[in-house]
Amino acid sequence: MLPPVSGPSFPAGPRLRLTAGQFNEIVAHCYDGLPDEACGLLGGPVDAAGVPEGTVTTVYPCRNEDASARTYTIDSRDHIKALRAAEEAGGDLIGVFHSHTHTEAYPSETDVRQAVEPNWIYVLVSLKHEAPVFRAYRIVDGTIGEVPVEISR
Amino acid sequence: MPEVRLPTVLRPHANGASTVTAAGDTVGELFDDLVRQYPGLASHLRNDDGTLHRFVNVYRNDDDIRYLDKLDTKLEESDVVSILPAVAGG
Numbered sequence: 001m002l003p004p005v006s007g008p009s010f011p012a013g014p015r016l017r018l019t020a021g022q023f024n025e026i027v028a029h030c031y032d033g034l035p036d037e038a039c040g041l042l043g044g045p046v047d048a049a050g051v052p053e054g055t056v057t058t059v060y061p062c063r064n065e066d067a068s069a070r071t072y073t074i075d076s077r078d079h080i081k082a083l084r085a086a087e088e089a090g091g092d093l094i095g096v097f098h099s100h101t102h103t104e105a106y107p108s109e110t111d112v113r114q115a116v117e118p119n120w121i122y123v124l125v126s127l128k129h130e131a132p133v134f135r136a137y138r139i140v141d142g143t144i145g146e147v148p149v150e151i152s153r
Numbered sequence: 154m155p156e157v158r159l160p161t162v163l164r165p166h167a168n169g170a171s172t173v174t175a176a177g178d179t180v181g182e183l184f185d186d187l188v189r190q191y192p193g194l195a196s197h198l199r200n201d202d203g204t205l206h207r208f209v210n211v212y213r214n215d216d217d218i219r220y221l222d223k224l225d226t227k228l229e230e231s232d233v234v235s236i237l238p239a240v241a242g243g
Contacts, residue, residue, distance in 0.1 A: 110243025
């Protein structure tokens with residue numbers, strides 16, 4: 001496992017803010033996907049530079065093109081639909097969530113290698129334990145920084 | 154000429170532009186022209202064997218060209234071609 005990086009070496013970013021309903025929607029989609037990994041996109045407001053403010057406006061559950069328990073690829077048709085919907089709502093896509101069925105809620109080496117959006121928030125939901133574990137990260141130039149998660153009613 | 158929308162991750166290879174134009178009757182020809190203008194894009198769009206790179210999604214007016222005629226997908230002057238990085242992991 002790659003070590004988490006924090007402190008001054010990691011660029012500061014927003015916290016992830018979502019409602020309990022959105023949290024449940026994400027976790028439910030992850031359980032629905034079993035035995036495969038499940039995935040989806042997050043839409044929300046961004047600042048003038050395109051950086052997410054951290055608030056989730058809409059959860060977009062997507063199909064896993066890989067239909068695999070080890071990897072995921074957001075279905076390309078679901079991706080463009082989610083992007084256009086997020087733009088129409090005046091925001092942008094701000095992140096992606098996916099499940100780890102048998103490992104912890106921490107980015108895998110594949111997750112780090114394939115992360116292409118330094119401003120995005122990468123949500124990991126582990127289904128390894130009896131209760132789901134929900135964590136969020138940013139992945140910038142191959143380094144991982146944890147993003148605090150704030151759940152409101 | 155068709156308009157091409159580039160994702161954040163590819164913009165540094167196109168002098169920072171988010172939207173560019175390129176000529177071509179098919180997506181493949183449009184890529185040829187794009188690469189002529191911005192050689193840095195080449196390895197991000199196609200594999201060495203000329204096929205579409207696995208980690209990009211290319212859309213003609215929001216329809217994924219993988220479900221059309223791939224790189225042979227025909228283009229009209231007024232079409233918008235959007236390129237997105239595939240969102241994937243393990």
